[in-house]
């Protein structure tokens with residue numbers, strides 16, 4: 041059956057088809073292993089960082105998924121059990137916000153709908169629109185096990201969340217407390233420190249005079265001035281603090297002040313925390329609205345007055361200001377203070393203002409009751425705290441081995457530093473979408489019942505008057521449990537048990553720096569905590585090294601734009617991966633990302649490179665077409681290469697021609713290097729080795745040489761053709777397998793064609809990866825007989841000759857005589873391979889001359905490490921026409937240069953033009969300068985008339 045590869049490479053035509061095939065055929069499904077497989081060393085598990093269910097694929101995802109997929113495909117082809125688990129996160133705040141916006145357009149709101157109907161509405165949204173990103177992943181060919189797809193709100197994962205909460209509560213590690221949280225008045229929920237984005241803003245520092253009272257409670261005529269950036273919070277002031285040794289205030293110790301506008305008496309308190317050097321040295325104390333003041337208030341047993349409601353409006357505690365929005369209240373407070381003569385001054389001030397990461401609203405520090413995990417408290421049955429275990433998991437153990445290894449290594453320090461200073465984790469969110477906290481408040485005894493099964497009565501007094509807590513859990517609480525919960529914890533039935541024992545701990549986590557604390561740290565805490573108590577297959581308890589959620593963490597870099605700027609919507613430099621894929625194909629985009637990816641290095645994504653790798657894919661396609669054409673032609677005259685001989689490492693007999701021994705050795709070398717590079721996450725090296733081999737060695741050298749042997753003229757040498765075709769097909773087949781993790785689509789397409797639709801496996805992704813068992817470099821270093829050394833000499837000589845010809849203006853098709861000075865060794869190699877060397881180097885005759893340089897001083901010489909060579913060629917040049925052409929060129933370059941210089945010298949233009957435009961202009965200017973110089977030199981070299 042003749043091969044049927046379309047003439048032009050069209051990625052869209054093949055990619056959709058294979059993407060669909062991989063999913064349909066369940067190729068990447070990893071079933072639950074039988075019990076005996078548990079604990080096997082050749083298991084490779086990786087968990088996809090779950091994208092938000094609301095999300096769409098961006099370049100960062102594509103990069104993360106490409107890096108993971110390359111490793112996963114590589115491991116899978118190397119054998120063993122490989123599992124990549126996909127899923128999505130319910131993303132509490134983001135999803136709730138989205139549905140709320142949708143409701144707003146319908147003129148209703150979540151409050152109007154009520155909790156139950158709202159949650160049902162979110163589920164409905166999810167059924168229709170959720171997980172678009174997973175569909176995009178399918179199209180891009182991510183080789184995940186779709187049968188194991190999870191959603192963090194799924195029933196089984198919710199059971200895990202509930203069990204974790206109840207267990208921690210039983211262990212005394214969950215508590216409720218008043219706490220200053222970052223409050224978003226728009227989202228109306230507490231948000232974590234990590235979800236607050238700080239931005240510098242121009243603001244003011246208002247100085248306010250607080251009158252000092254005498255012993256009878258009357259104005260003494262004296263006052264203390266305090267400064268604040270949020271004057272409205274003074275409505276909630278309960279004291280003014282000064283340093284105990286501050287001499288300015290010694291005489292006021294024990295006195296009281298009258299709080300302006302509110303009229304209440306507040307004490308002057310002494311605290312060493314107050315800085316004497318900052319401002320007046322006196323600070324107002326608002327425990328309910330500032331974290332530092334909250335701590336002060338605790339130390340001095342001061343009351344907390346919460347004067348703002350959940351929407352950022354002043355409440356009844358704010359007296360006359362009640363009902364005003366926080367910024368209106370600020371204006372009013374300042375105006376009233378001024379009127380009463382209590383405003384001492386207003387200064388310009390740069391504030392570092394916290395904004396909600398989700399909706400960009402200014403965050404309000406606000407006192408509220410929240411739920412916490414006591415991460416630093418030792419549980420009696422563990423002898424350690426959660427944070428201590430999470431630190432021990434990353435530090436070297438008793439034998440110097442780390443249970444979790446970070447790449448790049450620097451993140452280990454970042455992680456440890458954060459974990460060593462960690463505060464209790466606020467896990468409650470005032471949302472409706474999420475895992476509702478399994479705690480019930482009793483109206484009779486006021487106590488709380490926490491239970492695995494919804495209770496009908498209070499566990500303390502038996503009262504039926506109980507209501508469930510309205511808060512839900514922080515999204516990271518559930519995603520922190522994923523490594524244990526996706527493998528069935530806590531419901532470890534026989535089947536789940538086999539999964540859990542085989543796949544936990546996972547092998548690797550590939551993720552971004554931005555969620556190191558959010559997610560990575562929490563998975564480590566929860567993994568060590570909960571999995572540590574899960575029995576091993578031999579019924580012993582898991583040691584720390586076996587309870588960690590993953591053994592390695594690879595923190596990938598960022599994808600930036602071509603100018604190394606961070607991609608952002610406001611800058612308008614966001615590259616949409618789907619658009620790029622439509623233009624160049626997934627394979628070319630993946631290869632671009634891989635070719636620049638190495639630990640700790642950000643990627644400057646440049647479409648020009650993708651264009652280059654699209655051309656690479658073209659090159660591969662055309663090479664395959666050329667081969668298939670010859671295979672079909674050979675078949676017509678009865679020459680058949682048995683496909684059964686293909687599939688392993690390509691080999692040739694020891695007495696095979698040099699080029700055959702060379703290409704096979706070179707392939708083994710590149711395979712050895714690619715495997716070693718991938719082990720160290722050097723995607724860039726691996727991709728570049730493959731590129732150089734395929735394009736340079738295989739296409740530009742070997743195929744060109746083979747063309748000489750593939751001679752189908754009158755009396756074809758069948759043995760010679762068959763030998764050449766065997767090597768060509770063997771190396772192509774193995775190269776496709778080497779390439780497959782990087783370019784899965786094109787390799788799959790050509791591979792199926794190569795086996796004429798009857799490949800040995802359902803997919804190239806299931807075929808073995810080319811691995812070389814021996815130390816390749818040792819083997820290859822075989823002295824003068826080393827085919828690589830011999831071939832290198834011939835190819836270097838060829839390259840020098842071609843470049844010399846170009847310089848001398850020899851026409852493409854003309855073969856020319858050469859004079860070559862070199863040793864006997866090179867002469868021998870050339871003579872043995874002359875039948876193809878002359879063709880490739882476009883040589884018609886070779887004159888060997890040891891003293892070539894001195895015998896022919898008139899020739900133009902190229903000097904290599906072990907040769908000198910010259911081309912004998914006399915070009916007839918029409919000097920007049922050449923002079924005319926060069927003069928025209930020079931005029932053109934000079935004009936272009938003048939224009940560029942004018943623009944670059946124009947301050948106004950420089951100030952307004954985008955950076956890219958200016959950079960482009962500078963580059964153009966430099967290039968024109970070089971062209972101009974070259975033209976001048978050429979003109980001077982022309983014979984004078």
Ligand SMILES: [Zn+2]
Pocket residue numbers: 224225226227228396397398399400401
């Ligand atoms: Zn918000």
Ligand SMILES: [Zn+2]
Pocket residue numbers: 482483484485486487498499500501502503
């Ligand atoms: Zn009760």
